[in-house]
Amino acid sequence: MITVNGIHVTFGRGTPLEKHALRGVDLTIPEGQFVTVIGSNGAGKSTFLGALAGDVIAESGSIAIDGTDVTRWATPKRASLVARVFQDPMVGSCTALTIEENMALAAARGRKRGLGFALSGDRRRHFRDRIAELGLGLENRLHDRMGLLSGGQRQAVSLLMATLAGSKILLLDEHTAALDPGTAEFVLGLTRRIVQENRLTTLMVTHSMRQALDYGDRTVMLHEGRIVLDVSGEQRAGLDVPHLLALFARQRGGEEIADDSLLIG
């Protein structure tokens, strides 16, 4: 369960480049809900996910995860509650470390790290079993450096890593954007499976209207730092991509959507 109350984020306050990226976002997401997030470039989607994860601290408003107020918590502290997969496969993993080292790192998320061995026989076996579930044949490559994997393989492993330690919420920021359509499809299928199996409260940012409607239970649209559309249930089930675009246009007071990025999919 996530409760966001009127959060504001401003970058570069007091400089000529000042940017009011989030302008009062309110959102309540019940336990286990899978929300897709859309919006044009610069709408504030990544900033919103960053605010949930702790990368950016909201200057006003509040954020609670599972009833705990985390508004002032920095990223490492929130990590016990939040799992993430980034858009860039390079950002979400340590390319210079091996696959099993990356997994060990993720398995200790949110827990105190002591002087015990990061990789024991038991853990290795556990990681091997888990990575075998992906069906990518990576179980024999645990000693390979993460950097040797393809983008798709790395995103699949990143998703798996997000589930190695318990978490309350899963944040996915365009995690298939860097992948070819076939691989993106595979990773999305995997996402759906993992979210269902672990009953994770999930936010997934996507530029594809198709994906936004096909996956999850609810869709919100951000525009200029505000939530301008929030659909779920019957209303959402009856929507198709042209409808969604029309809804968005109405929300904006009939303003034309000039942004091509919004039309993909």
Next chain:
Amino acid sequence: MSEIAFFGAVEIGLVYALVALGVYLSFRVLDFPDLTVDGSFPLGAAVCATLLVAGVNPWLASLAAALAGAVAGLVTATLNVRFKILHLLASILTMIALFSVNLRVMGRPNVALLMQDTVLTPFYGLGLPDHMVRPLVVAVVVVAVVLLLARFLGSEFGLAMRATGVNARMARAQGVETDFHIYTGMALSNGLCALAGALFAQTNGFADVTTGIGTIVVGLAAVIVGETVLPARTMLWALVGCVVGSILYRLAVQLALSADVIGLQASDLNLVTAVLVAVALILPRVRLKAGRKTEAAR
């Protein structure tokens, strides 16, 4: 090369192996280019020598030296992490400050250790000639440090430290307090360099404020030589590589100095080292470029 010169080179290589391990921690593990080393090495020597003259137990004096180095590392880390000063500049500031500190610690530019007991004293006169005892004792310390360090870097805490250097953003998302790991790593790194300084003072019988000049470059040279001759797949081998690199580097230097044809003097050492490190840094680029050209030509 005479037998004595050979053992001398191995001995100094082993002492500087500790510097190489420290430099490996900062430059490679934390990705923190740290020049504090040029100050923490003589700091270790100064603290140790001063305490020895005051009659302190040699092992305690060496430990105190390492702790002093750790504090120097913490100063640099604080300037960088807390006050956002660029790491290179932060470390130069500490290094310069340490020059004055070292003079204060000793009260004069150098201290001779003539009659004082050192960590080596109990091992002299056990049958082996002195020039073999020294490298042996230092070797025991180095082996212990390598094993402890490998164990540390293989722990959950150590893995988090490595992740901090490779990808801090990812590490933080995994709950790693990256700042804390930078503090710890920098303290450890400079602690090792100061311990090297302490051993240097005890094996050579003096501490001098100027011995620090170029320490960082020597350490880097050892790391690079080690990586070249022993491309490692595991943490332990990477650390062993630092030690091997440091010894090989010293042997090469000794060989160059003893070959009269080249006409090198001991004072040319820093120039030779700088050239060697520069070449080692340039070579991979040249190879990369050459590779691209041949690919383009296809």
